[in-house]
Amino acid sequence: MPTYSATRELIGSPETVWAFLAEPTNLAGWWPGIGEVEPDRRGLAPGARWRIQTRGRANVFIGRKPDVTGYLVFLEVRRPELATWQFVEGKVDVELRLAEVSAGRTRVELTVSAPFLGGLGRSLPQRALSRLQTLCRTGGQV
Numbered sequence: 001m002p003t004y005s006a007t008r009e010l011i012g013s014p015e016t017v018w019a020f021l022a023e024p025t026n027l028a029g030w031w032p033g034i035g036e037v038e039p040d041r042r043g044l045a046p047g048a049r050w051r052i053q054t055r056g057r058a059n060v061f062i063g064r065k066p067d068v069t070g071y072l073v074f075l076e077v078r079r080p081e082l083a084t085w086q087f088v089e090g091k092v093d094v095e096l097r098l099a100e101v102s103a104g105r106t107r108v109e110l111t112v113s114a115p116f117l118g119g120l121g122r123s124l125p126q127r128a129l130s131r132l133q134t135l136c137r138t139g140g141q142v
Contacts, residue, residue, distance in 0.1 A: 001114065001115055001116065002113065004113075004121075004122050006125035006126040006128075007108065008130070008133045009105055009107050010105070010136040011104065014099065017080070017108065024037045024043065027050070030131040030132040033055055035054060037051070037052055044074065044077055046074055048074045049074075052071065053068070054069075073085060083095075091114060092114040093113045093114070094110070094111070096108065110125040
């Protein structure tokens, strides 16, 4: 199973970054391809299921791909240091680790795994963390 990782240092304490990540609607702002998130009542907790709507991308040969609805399920959650989840339909496993680097700075490591031919791009973790870093740098709710 292909596995790719990326690490970034973000502005904000682990608790502050965690609070941003725990807000379901923020996932669409930093995870590539997600357009809409509808969490269950448990929020960011083990066993919680969030309904997601992915944005169909334009393709030169077949036009715009349709939007797809799916789910992600949280497997393990240890606030404010670890969250693991799976995008159910694609069987994409995600691990997100946070660690304090210094006062007001957090190292975030994102690891993503998917079955062969599962559509996982090598750059996905880098793009996701780059978007998250930009939100933190610009004060976008973090």
